[in-house]
Amino acid sequence: MWHLYQFPLCPFSRKTRLLLGEKGVAYSLVRENPWDHRDEFLQMNPAGRTPVITDNQGIIMADSVAITEYFDETVDKNPMISGSAGYRAEIRRLVALFDQQFFGDVTAPLLHERMTKRLIYRQPPDAKVLREAMKLANNHMDYIDYLIDHRAWIAGSTISMADLAAAAQISVADYLGGIDWTGHEQTKAWYAMFKSRPSFRPLLSERMESITPPPHYEMVDF
Amino acid sequence: MWHLYQFPLCPFSRKTRLLLGEKGVAYSLVRENPWDHRDEFLQMNPAGRTPVITDNQGIIMADSVAITEYFDETVDKNPMISGSAGYRAEIRRLVALFDQQFFGDVTAPLLHERMTKRLIYRQPPDAKVLREAMKLANNHMDYIDYLIDHRAWIAGSTISMADLAAAAQISVADYLGGIDWTGHEQTKAWYAMFKSRPSFRPLLSERMESITPPPHYEMVDF
CATH class of the missing domain: 3.40.30.10 (Glutaredoxin)
Structure with missing residues (x-):
């Protein structure tokens, strides 16, 4: 275990x-x-x-x-970094994009302003930092819209680690109220499908103490 | 090509x-x-x-x-992420440690203060930021000393991506004058050996315009 x-x-x-x-x-x-x-x-x-x-x-x-x-x-079941070496490189490029850039631009500042400041420093969030993070989130969502317009999943024709990396970052940003879904129909449809996967349901029902997500956070139709 | x-x-x-x-x-x-x-x-x-x-x-x-x-x-020659699945996880853990934490703590602030400010903003470096980066570099070097005390190479018994990731970060920090080698005999011996590898020589002879490395930078005995 x-x-x-x-x-x-x-x-x-x-x-x-x-x-x-x-x-x-x-x-x-x-x-x-x-x-x-x-x-x-x-x-x-x-x-x-x-x-x-x-x-x-x-x-x-x-x-x-x-x-x-x-x-x-x-573990052979559901390979998430698979296909040709070139496809695997594309999956890993996108994992790095979400793990590092989406995290640095969006998730990290949201966590600092809305979680760390609340739980540890007992300070209010900085509205300017939140606005900038949400603006950058919007740019990242535009890029995901573009990918989903051209591909079935984020890295290509199959679900991959890139989808898991993207969904993980977006779900934390969404919990912290940092995602405006308006105008991102492609990403929204992809994320709605993701939300209904059995691997995702347990995460969505969990809560971080003293921080409440927005009402749409857990809903598959949002 | x-x-x-x-x-x-x-x-x-x-x-x-x-x-x-x-x-x-x-x-x-x-x-x-x-x-x-x-x-x-x-x-x-x-x-x-x-x-x-x-x-x-x-x-x-x-x-x-x-x-x-x-x-x-x-490319089969000189595998750098090899061995058991557990050993490969150890290699990748250390690659992430150098790519992300050493970079964030040491290389990124040194690049900002000594390269970006000079080439783009025409500003002098902030001595306080430089001191903090050098202090954190020293902590990282302590950890590399510890690893090299227990292992032939950074991740274990063979040269791996972890060594390449560490040498890459250290070489940029050293170029920018951010490494104090005093008291880091283990890391120094490992790095001296690395410096003499054919893969490393071309990098050490290159220069970034208007930024001069310290005299010991290119020397194998330093």
């Missing part, structure tokens, strides 16, 4: 959980707040970041790319 | 070049300043980042992880 160290609004833990769900890998959740800098957690991952996964028998893995590549290599 | 879009102090392009060198893949360099936001470059990579590689016959790949995984999958 695997144990995943995470917190509900960590987008990288969500991406990992979506993969584990698609693969049918059983795991339990262990709540970890990286901002607590717990010694035992830092020993497992010197980077101090979630997710970390362990089997309690000596395997400890950290970093969402390392973990998801591991399970895609070792 | 491959064409790699990059600039001399891009650590992700350096990591990619180290891999191409180890693999014996021929390529030409195309100078690209991502800060110019060139339309033609943004069409190749909407993320606007180096490196991008193309064969001019329809293949365009972006993101250093996607590119390096592609060449590791398609």
Whole structure:
């Protein structure tokens, strides 16, 4: 049995959980707040970041790319980095785009303003930072609209890690009220389909303490 | 023939070049300043980042992880992500540690203060930011000392992508005067060996315009 160290609004833990769900890998959740800098957690991952996964028998893995590549290599069901080498490169390009740029532009500032400031610093969010994050979210959604216009899924003709990476970031941004769905019909249709997948349902029903998502957050029709 | 879009102090392009060198893949360099936001470059990579590689016959790949995984999958010589699934996860964990945390803590602030401010904004560097980056570099070097104390190479018994990722970040930080080697004998011995590898020599002899590295930068004995 695997144990995943995470917190509900960590987008990288969500991406990992979506993969584990698609693969049918059983795991339990262990709540970890990286901002607590717990010694035992830092020993497992010197980077101090979630997710970390362990089997309690000596395997400890950290970093969402390392973990998801591991399970895609070792569990055949629903391959998420598959196809030709060129297609795999396209999947990984898009994973990096969502893990790094969407996260840096949108999810990270939203988490700082609406979660960290509330739970740790007891400060109100900065409206200017929120506006900028939502503006950049809109640009990213335009690009996803473009991709979905040309492809069945984000990286091509099959569902892949790129879809899981995108859905993970968008779902956290949407929880924090950072997504304006107006005018993004393609992305909306793709995300509605995603929301109804069994791997996604458990994530959507979870809540982070003292932070309430908007009413449409959990609805498949929104 | 491959064409790699990059600039001399891009650590992700350096990591990619180290891999191409180890693999014996021929390529030409195309100078690209991502800060110019060139339309033609943004069409190749909407993320606007180096490196991008193309064969001019329809293949365009972006993101250093996607590119390096592609060449590791398609060129057998000197595998850099190899071994058991668990060992591959350890390699990828460390690649992420250097690509993301070392870069965010050390290389990115050094590039901003000593390259971007000089070339674009014509401003002097902020001494406080430089001191903080050098302090964090020292913490990262402590961790590399620890790894090299326990392993032949950074991820384990064989040279891997983790070594290339670490050497790429360290070499840019060292070029920009951000590394104090005092007290890091293990890392120094590992890096000295790396500096003498044929894949590394061409990088060390290159210069970024108007920015001079410290005298020890190119020396194998330093």
